Amino acid sequence: MMLKLGVFELTGCGGCALNILFLYEKLFDLLEFYEIKEFHMASSFKEHDHLDVAVVTGSVSTQRDLDLLKYARNHSNYLIALGTCATHGSVQGSVEGKIREKLEKVYGTRANPMKALDSKPITEYVAVDYALPGCPYDKDEIYQVLMNLAKGVEPPRKDYPVCIECKLNEYECVLVKKGIPCLGPITLGGCNAICVKSGLGCIGCRGPLPKDANPAEEFEILKKLGYDEEYIRRKFKTFARGEIRW
Amino acid sequence: MVSIEIEAFTRVEGNGGAEIVIEDGQVKEVKVKIFEGPRFFELLTLGRYYYDVPDLEARICAICYLSHSVASVRGIENAFGVKVTREIELLRELALIGELLESHALHLYLLVAPDLFGYADAIRMASKHGEIVKEGFTIKAFGNYIRETIGGREIHGINIKPGGFGRYPTVEELEKIEKNSEALLTFAKRIIGLFASQKPLGAKAKYYIATNGYLYGDKLIASDGESFDYFEHIEERSLPYSFAKQSHYKGEIFMVGALPRLILKNNMLTPMAKRLFEEYKEQLSQGYVSLNNLAQAIELIYALERAREIVKELLDKGINGENITIEPKEGEGIGYVEAPRGALIHHYRIDERGNIAYSNIITPTAFNHAMMELSLFTEAKKRYGNTSEMEFMQKMEETVRAFDPCISCSVHLTFL
Numbered sequence: 001m002m003l004k005l006g007v008f009e010l011t012g013c014g015g016c017a018l019n020i021l022f023l024y025e026k027l028f029d030l031l032e033f034y035e036i037k038e039f040h041m042a043s044s045f046k047e048h049d050h051l052d053v054a055v056v057t058g059s060v061s062t063q064r065d066l067d068l069l070k071y072a073r074n075h076s077n078y079l080i081a082l083g084t085c086a087t088h089g090s091v092q093g094s095v096e097g098k099i100r101e102k103l104e105k106v107y108g109t110r111a112n113p114m115k116a117l118d119s120k121p122i123t124e125y126v127a128v129d130y131a132l133p134g135c136p137y138d139k140d141e142i143y144q145v146l147m148n149l150a151k152g153v154e155p156p157r158k159d160y161p162v163c164i165e166c167k168l169n170e171y172e173c174v175l176v177k178k179g180i181p182c183l184g185p186i187t188l189g190g191c192n193a194i195c196v197k198s199g200l201g202c203i204g205c206r207g208p209l210p211k212d213a214n215p216a217e218e219f220e221i222l223k224k225l226g227y228d229e230e231y232i233r234r235k236f237k238t239f240a241r242g243e244i245r246w
Numbered sequence: 247m248v249s250i251e252i253e254a255f256t257r258v259e260g261n262g263g264a265e266i267v268i269e270d271g272q273v274k275e276v277k278v279k280i281f282e283g284p285r286f287f288e289l290l291t292l293g294r295y296y297y298d299v300p301d302l303e304a305r306i307c308a309i310c311y312l313s314h315s316v317a318s319v320r321g322i323e324n325a326f327g328v329k330v331t332r333e334i335e336l337l338r339e340l341a342l343i344g345e346l347l348e349s350h351a352l353h354l355y356l357l358v359a360p361d362l363f364g365y366a367d368a369i370r371m372a373s374k375h376g377e378i379v380k381e382g383f384t385i386k387a388f389g390n391y392i393r394e395t396i397g398g399r400e401i402h403g404i405n406i407k408p409g410g411f412g413r414y415p416t417v418e419e420l421e422k423i424e425k426n427s428e429a430l431l432t433f434a435k436r437i438i439g440l441f442a443s444q445k446p447l448g449a450k451a452k453y454y455i456a457t458n459g460y461l462y463g464d465k466l467i468a469s470d471g472e473s474f475d476y477f478e479h480i481e482e483r484s485l486p487y488s489f490a491k492q493s494h495y496k497g498e499i500f501m502v503g504a505l506p507r508l509i510l511k512n513n514m515l516t517p518m519a520k521r522l523f524e525e526y527k528e529q530l531s532q533g534y535v536s537l538n539n540l541a542q543a544i545e546l547i548y549a550l551e552r553a554r555e556i557v558k559e560l561l562d563k564g565i566n567g568e569n570i571t572i573e574p575k576e577g578e579g580i581g582y583v584e585a586p587r588g589a590l591i592h593h594y595r596i597d598e599r600g601n602i603a604y605s606n607i608i609t610p611t612a613f614n615h616a617m618m619e620l621s622l623f624t625e626a627k628k629r630y631g632n633t634s635e636m637e638f639m640q641k642m643e644e645t646v647r648a649f650d651p652c653i654s655c656s657v658h659l660t661f662l
Binding site for chain 2 (some may be wrong): 018028102103
């Protein structure tokens with residue numbers, strides 16, 4: 001039996017849906033197990049049906065997004081929040097201020113005919129069966145998750161920081177050796193420390209490590225390196241404004 | 247009065263639709279509605295240190311993240327009055343070429359080709375035309391290899407920095423790019439005829455606009471011979487039915503993209519691309535927006551040829567790998583880049599501490615918004631009442647698709 005899959009795009013950059021297409025030939029491997037019922041970036045085909053797996057990318061930024069999210073939740077057995085917009089709100093979720101104030105700054109009017117909402121991750125609105133953060137996530141991660149589900153195996157959940165992958169790759173520690181502000185110690189791994197490979201500091205795009213993170217100590221380290229508190233605070237909040245630990 | 251609703255465009259990036267207003271049996275008006283939520287990027291970067299800003303701006307769009315990074319670093323460097331080396335310029339151009347290949351291959355092979363063969367998507371098309379889909383994937387993957395090598399990751403890498411790069415490519419990586427760009431020319435040449443055979447759709451723009459260099463520049467140029475900064479002649483206005491704003495040049499509708507680039511800048515093309523341009527010149531000059539697809543196909547050839555030229559120059563001189571040191575100071579600067587789907591602008595004012603004090607971004611899809619409405623209007627008028635509903639809707643979507651719209655980009659929102 002083929003599993004029914006839907007890919008839903010709320011507000012975002014489109015990258016998390018695009019990254020699925022970047023699987024190339026591996027996409028056809030997935031299609032051995034799944035039939036796609038909804039994926040508007042890739043296909044004009046759409047069929048209203050109950051889904052085995054719904055993949056939701058982007059954040060809730062309009063009433064339309066919210067309606068689509070509820071549709072996906074109500075019509076699926078297993079819902080995956082894919083990418084940092086869906087799991088933590090990402091960059092558009094980090095812009096502070098009330099929606100009407102933001103609209104006024106930009107359009108010069110507080111009117112909101114298109115029903116924009118304050119941008120929030122989907123986890124604020126619905127129960128999520130699996131959360132895979134990353135701006136974007138590594139494309140092999142979604143491949144593995146969908147393959148696991150196809151075989152009836154609950155996909156494993158990562159719980160280690162970017163630092164671990166940095167050490168495994170034997171990259172030089174940019175925080176200690178070069179004093180570059182790197183959020184690797186408090187950010188969830190899975191990206192294979194790809195930015196540190198370029199000699200740059202992690203900007204925290206996968207959101208915070210779920211447990212055992214020590215943001216207070218990271219804050220102190222960065223302060224000692226000479227970065228001001230406001231700078232550090234904004235850096236922490238860029239991809240996960242709602243995180244209560246910072 | 248009745249309206250026909252196109253609920254959501256498919257096989258495009260982002261969320262948008264259209265309303266076609268019919269009055270007394272005539273098409274009266276077309277509204278292109280962009281309902282992708284607002285993203286407030288200008289507010290996001292406000293007050294932030296310039297060095298971190300390109301990494302954030304990249305996230306405006308996944309398909310053209312490097313166009314945003316490069317426009318952002320160029321705007322920032324111009325604000326500081328910094329000039330980078332030829333090596334850095336060439337590597338950035340190579341990054342833009344990688345992006346052009348990735349984006350055009352996605353658009354032509356996976357999004358438009360299914361229309362020409364009559365399928366709902368490339369996956370279904372692959373059952374009969376697997377070869378074409380596979381060749382598209384190969385070009386796309388190569389574009390992404392360049393994006394990863396120079397940009398730091400396939401999507402949203404952070405390697406492009408004000409003053410240079412985090413990491414410079416190795417000789418082996420550059421040689422791989424040189425070798426592949428030659429090999430892929432055969433694939434790219436094969437699809438030119440396919441897109442040349444597409445039936446005309448949409449309207450012809452009154453003006454074309456592009457940057458003064460082929461993939462980036464320091465001014466905009468227009469088809470009336472004007473060379474200018476965007477704020478001199480382009481006006482933006484908000485619409486009640488769209489999160490994207492609409493632009494006019496000297497009060498008139500204009501177009502940006504591959505077709506305008508070829509028409510305005512064909513003197514800069516590489517040899518084979520130039521020959522192809524001459525071959526299809528007459529057809530391209532008819533100006534229908536569907537010809538943007540053919541123009542993109544010719545640009546694939548340009549990008550592959552130009553990648554080889556750039557790599558050859560870099561390898562001949564040897565990679566130096568030196569960044570320019572930047573001393574933050576107060577200033578204002580604009581970065582002009584050609585994203586795959588047209589001219590893109592990042593404009594910044596920076597304070598004496600190096601923090602962003604003002605930013606304005608205008609994206610190609612926002613530039614093309616009025617032209618999209620005009621094209622849909624023209625096409626709807628031509629077809630309303632004499633084609634089946636299915637055919638009508640299909641042609642409307644094909645017309646929008648020819649712009650290769652990137653809706654995520656268009657809703658970043660701007661200060662006025």
